Amino acid sequence: MAPLGIPIEFALFALTLLGVATLHHHALKVALGGALAVTLWRLTVSGFAGGAGLAGLAAHAAHEWVTLANLLGLLLGFAMLADHFDRSRLPQRLPHLLPDDWKGGFMLLVGVFVLSGFLDNIAAAMIGGTLASALFARRVHVGYLAAIVAASNAGGAGSVVGDTTTTMMWIAGASPLWVLEAYVGGAVALLFFGVIAARQQHDHQPIQKDDTPGVRVDAGRLAVVAFILAAAMGTNLWFNLNRPELLDRFPVIGAAVLLALLASAPWRAPAWSLLPGAFKGSVFLLALVWCASLMPVEKLPAASWPSALALGFVSSVFDNIPLTALAIRQDGYDWGFLAYAVGFGGSMMWFGSSAGVALASQFPEARSVLSWLRGGWHVAVGYVLGFAAMLVLLGWQPHPIDQRVAPPAAQGVPK
Template sequence: MLVAVPAHAAGLPAVSGIPVDFILFALTLLGVALFHHHTLKVALTGLAVISLYKIGFTGFNEGAGVTGWLAHLQHEWVVLTNLLGLLVGFALLARHFEDSGVPHVLPRFLPDDWKGAFVLLVMVFVLSSFLDNIAAALIGGTVAATVFRRRVHIGYLAAIVAASNAGGSGSVVGDTTTTMMWIDGVAPLDVTHAYVAAVVALMVFGLIAARQQQAWQPIQKDASAGKHVDWVRLGIVTWILAAAIVTNVTVNTRFPEISDSFPFLGAAVWVAIVLAAPLRKAEWSLLPDALKGSIFLLSLVMCASMMPVEKLPPASWQTSFGLGFISAVFDNIPLTALALTQGGYDWGVLAYAVGFGGSMVWFGSSAGVALSSLFPEAKSVGAWLKGGWHVALAYVIGFFFMLAVVGWHPHTPHKAETAAPVAVQPAH
């Protein structure tokens, strides 16, 4: 369970021992949950209120007042710009993949009964390992809408989001949270053991959700007849992903001293998109909505970066387990930002917790937010919890299976400027 340490010792304003910073952040996230039709306004308002509070009362690690705020922005601009480039760029990449015809051809290879629904979730899982969880969820939703004739059970929608988040949890190009870890300096191999838990979780929620969907609306494989693959568009998808992977590996392994000075990853994605434009036109009309959604997420990340993380509990498997549940309502992107600033986690365990844990509620992950744009009925917390109860069950089973098989192996802080020394606890 996540409990704030009393702030009076550090002289920070607090209510019942909880720093006001966290209270303001929690209210912002509560507003996002309650007013899901006005999420951008709520996030920007929260960012403005927290910024003004920090400027007027507590200051920043970089200094006090407006000067400290500007210095903090300068410190965070590379991470924020990288995320902006990836989030908006992957929206175009997802459309390239959709227009390639692959999502429409895939149903030909699906079994006719509940096993077809399960295999589709497996496909989403695999796609998410290299295609980003947002793109994988949108592709999975597009295929599901086709083969189930738009009658998709909300429990199955939750499973699509869960499959995309589980598949991306062990890959630094598969989830926004793991990409954040990579951008921040975490080694790609340090998150791969998240798959130990993710595969188990997939078996749990996938089998249940597949039977839910079969009972609700059986699969219709003939919907894909006459569709063909556009190999040029599929090549563009591969080209963009390759540009991102090669750039990030090169910068972080050969030139780590400049990795924090420029948003190389985001820039690489956009250079690749622009260079591929003469071959197939990108769907530029997606940019306004993608930009709006990205600003919403970046506002939450910026809010998280201003939290007094030295007041968080010590990094431990218990804390990671609790963060999984909190990510369902707290949004896993700012949670990851907090954990990265704190340091000292087993990054694979944390990647599974905050990545998959966000699937338990529709707005707990960017994949859920994206899929809800295709299926507005998903924007009901009650219906999501009732239909997708198996996701929470799968999270718990997967987490403790990973802990039993792999254990808890915390990594030393990967950056010298980590906010405070972090105590780590061994697994019992």
């Protein structure tokens, strides 16, 4: 059943996203209602890829539970990590290191961009948000929040350990050097949206000029932050190099973060009172990811630079993990372009990436779609400029992961 050729699942998902956009104070209820509606429709009418009825639902859940559990572990763990970082009081000792005008805000975005290449982009965004809250007296412009998310996503797009999507490409056989070229687009985008967002923030609330007097840094909490980050990075790298097949069977990275948090608790106890709020934000994202996983998308357009560009915009409202899985199955992409598109594209909406949802849990004012689009318009323009720069400087050069597949002819601008 598909009125006007549009499957009912897409219509239900579109209504869910519209409800999230217009009823942001009730976003969790809308997301859960949408997830329930799509699930019931697939259960009773259209069926699942793995079969019809409860058996099909169980097969689908068995396939998706690792992704959902990993996200839950990362969102909860990094919420606690951000609080540890804030309570270390290091942010109050940083103002003297940054310029006193708008360039201080821009340098902070550059730091988030660089940090995300080594860490998970959720962690980079939440650390960036914690720093911004301290440096700008907790008055952070929504456009600057959008820029923090964009910087974290752009910084992770060029690294096979910086984003779940690039890690998926690496596991499938893409060379890390293919993905690295996404930094060309990311750097150009950052120069554009970063300067504008930093000026927005400076006009809204200038950066703190001097260190907070009398503040002593809690080195123990900084050690806990480093320990949790090391657990996440080390687990990700070890399993990718040694047992990549287990990444699809068990949420090892999310579990590693939570175990590191629990192991360090006797030394520096986290603020457990933050968990209910972090859990609520996590459930919201998981509901949207579950909805996206139920969409009847079995095929993407032919691999080309226009389709890769479009996937970036789709990623702002559609989970980029199933999109990336479909692209890997289809093959024939220029993986640097795809990494930039699906990694950075979600920044255009606050709920378009896990980093955005995580940051919105710290700053509830970011949950208004209209405010995000109005204040963070520069992120969408920066995305297009970065993509254009990659076309001009690098050209569309597809690299089939499956070497038995002949690469399609390069389209658009030659290298």
